[in-house]
Amino acid sequence: MRKITLLYLFLFFLFLLYSSFVFANWTRCYDPNTEVTVQGKITFFDPYHRGGPQRFWLQVDDKRILVFLAPWWFLEKKKITFKVGDEVEVVGCKFYNDAGQICLIARKVVDLTTQKTYIFRHPNGTPCWRGKRHQRPYQ
Amino acid sequence: MRPYKGLLLFLFVLSFFMLFNIYRLHRFALEAASRLLETRGFDIAVNLEFLLQDKGLQDKQLFKNILNSLCWPDLAYLALIREDGSIVLHSNPNLIGHRLNPSSIRDIFKTKHPRYYYQPLLTQEKVFVFDFPCHLHEKKKIRYFLLRVALHPYPAFQVIKQARLQIGIMLFVLVFLWALAIYVWRLWQKNLVLQQRIWRQRQLASLGEMAAILAHEIRNPLAKIKGFAQLHKERLGEAIFGKRPLNAQLFIDLQIGLSTIVENTAQLERLANELLTFAREEKFKEEEVDLFSLCQEVIEELKHLSVWSEKNPVLSVDCPQPLYLKTNREKMKQVLINLLQNALEAIEKGGEIKLMAKKERRRIILSVCNNGPIIPPSEQTKIFQPFFTTKAKGTGLGLAIAKKWVEAIGGEIDVESHPNRTCFVMRF
Incomplete structure (x- = not known):
């Protein structure tokens, strides 16, 4: 009985650890200071990804960049989808995650193959899926 | 000192050295990372100063292009700031024209010395900021600006x-x-x-x-x-x-x-x-004893025993003269009497007994040998045990007492038994 309780506690600890990693990227906010524009090819995109924000891997020259987009339901609502191999231009703020990977929080993605532009955040960085009352001025 | 105390002391010393090394290693790593970032920030700032002096401040996309090229992936952002806090150039052109709090940058313009610090961003990342004062031409006038180079510290923090x-x-x-x-x-x-x-x-x-x-x-x-x-x-x-x-x-x-x-x-x-x-537990007084004279004395005493006249043995003594041993004279004498009496009782009538003493390296070896019957190996292990005897009238304590005293003096006693020869060997 005691062993089973300990096992449950261990599993709960693992879940907390996992969720802290997953939601770490949710709690990050957009900082316009580090905004960049990069152009590259999508190497990985999982449209059914549900744990955390939707993302894809972008190959820019010799660098791989992880691009965070928006919640999955926002992409579904706006009928936004990407395919591996799509040429895209991403405008977003750059940061390094805990694993040492270069990441972008996308504000705008332009699909260069279809010439479609997808806006995920307002120019001040507030998310488009949140509504106008959550918008904040530049800091 | 008990063994566990030694182990404990060793562990404490080892732990102290390891913890000291850990502290030093951590400090060294922090210092190395900080120096690395400072040098990097300074290099980029100097290069940019030359570039700005060459190209001027008209190109509003200059910093953006540098950042977008990802040639310096650890570069977080670049900004050129006037003394009044207004941003002249920025890697995000949308921020050009925005104004920073002038009090935060006033002392740099005053001291004209570079400054570095960590700035938390909204991305929850702390970037290393290098504020570098530089003078540049603006509208044909030389003015002081603040060149801000922000670096992602992750690559340096690898150290x-x-x-x-x-x-x-x-x-x-x-x-x-x-x-x-x-x-x-x-x-x-x-x-x-x-x-x-x-x-x-x-x-x-x-x-x-x-x-x-x-x-x-x-x-x-x-x-x-x-x-x-x-x-x-x-x-x-x-x-x-x-x-x-x-x-x-x-x-x-x-x-x-x-x-x-x-x-x-x-x-x-x-x-x-x-x-x-x-x-009885006894403490012995030790003195320098001449073994030759002691052997002679023991033989003289032995000759008065009834068993001597019964067996009439052939006794030979082989002892250099003089040969000194630091021991208790009385106890040593009693040990020799016990062993010789034991030998006398073991031999047949007219048997041989040999008393030998010699110095071998740094040890003195005393042996009492006889040509009596062989002692079986099973009995050799028990022979020094108290009450062990093969004689009808023996108490079985003679050899046990001899062993006890020899060990008390600081020696050791063994029995070696071969056909026609049994020896009790004492080593001091």
Whole structure:
């Protein structure tokens, strides 16, 4: 009985650890200071990804960049989808995650193959899926 | 010092050195990362200053293009700021024209010295900011600007990460060593308790064995004494009441009976004395003893024993003159008498006994050999045990006392038995 309780506690600890990693990227906010524009090819995109924000891997020259987009339901609502191999231009703020990977929080993605532009955040960085009352001025 | 105290001391010293090294390693890593970022920030700032002096401030996309090229992936952002806090150039052109709080940058313009610090961003990342004062041409005038170079610290922090990994390994090893030491200590404690229990059981067993032997040794002479005493009491009673004639034969029988009683009483007395000698804890006074003169003295004493005249042995002494040994003279003499008496009792009539003493390297070796019967290997291990005897009238304490005294003097005694030759060898 005691062993089973300990096992449950261990599993709960693992879940907390996992969720802290997953939601770490949710709690990050957009900082316009580090905004960049990069152009590259999508190497990985999982449209059914549900744990955390939707993302894809972008190959820019010799660098791989992880691009965070928006919640999955926002992409579904706006009928936004990407395919591996799509040429895209991403405008977003750059940061390094805990694993040492270069990441972008996308504000705008332009699909260069279809010439479609997808806006995920307002120019001040507030998310488009949140509504106008959550918008904040530049800091 | 007990072994676990030594182990504990060793662990404490090791832990101290390891913790000291961990502290030093961590400090070194922090310093190295900080220096790396400073140098990087300075390099980029100087390069940009030259570029701005060359190209001027008209190109609003200059910083953006630098950042977008990702040639410096660790670059977080770039900004050129006027003294009033307004942003002239920025890697995000949308921020050009925005104004910073002038008080935050005033002292840089005052001191004209670069400044570095960590700035938290909204991305929850702390970037390393290098504020570099530089003078540039603006509208044909030389003005002071603040060039801000912000760097992602992650690549530089790899040094700290590696150091932390090393520290983790070192701490793990330290904890493992402590756990191992505690485990060994507990095992040692258990072993100690077990040893004590075994020792107590052995003591009890040997005590029981000794009591049985002792009872046997006492009962035999006592039975004889009792038997003869009862027999002569009855005979004397019969003589007094006229049932037996009071003649010379009765007195002769009485004399024989009383002699047996005295002889057995003497044996009991000797047993009691030897037992006391064996049991007594004594402290010996040591002195320089000439072994040659001691051997001569022992032989002279031995010649007065009845067993000497019975066996009439061929005795040879091989001892250099003089040969000194630091020991207790009386005890050494008694040991030699015991061994020689033992040899005398073992040999046939006219047998050989050899007493040898020699110095070999730094040790003195004394041996008493005889050509008596061989001692079987099974008996060789028991020969020094108390009450072990193969003789009818022996107490079995002579050799046990000899071993005890030899060890008390600081030597060791062994028996070597071959056909026609049995030797008791003492090494000091």
